[in-house]
Amino acid sequence: MTSTTPTAGGILAAAGALQDPTRQTFTRAEVAYLMRLAYDSGRTATYLEDVAELHATWARHPIHRPTAEQRYEQRLTEMGGRDVAYRGGPVDWETGRPVRHLGAVA
Structure with a gap:
């Protein structure tokens, strides 16, 4: 060894x-x-x-820890000064609104 x-x-x-x-x-x-x-x-x-x-x-000592969705929603609200609910998925950078793809589904 x-x-x-x-x-x-x-x-x-x-x-x-x-x-x-x-x-x-x-x-x-x-x-x-x-x-x-x-x-x-x-x-x-x-x-x-x-x-x-x-x-x-x-x-x-349980501490309330916000979920990722809650943190994103809070950030979007702070950035735009408006109430925006984050429901997951891509978000438009300028408006803060969800991006909806209207393409055909395969």
């Missing part, structure tokens, strides 16, 4: 070496690899704990 970057095969080999009752000593490279695995495992656990705490906070 020349690299300490974890790979699937390296993780399996490390798990097998740790469970082998006849193996008492490890090389410097093997110790470095095991330390990297422990470090990465701790970072992953901390990250997941932080994400879980964030989601729990959002669940305890």
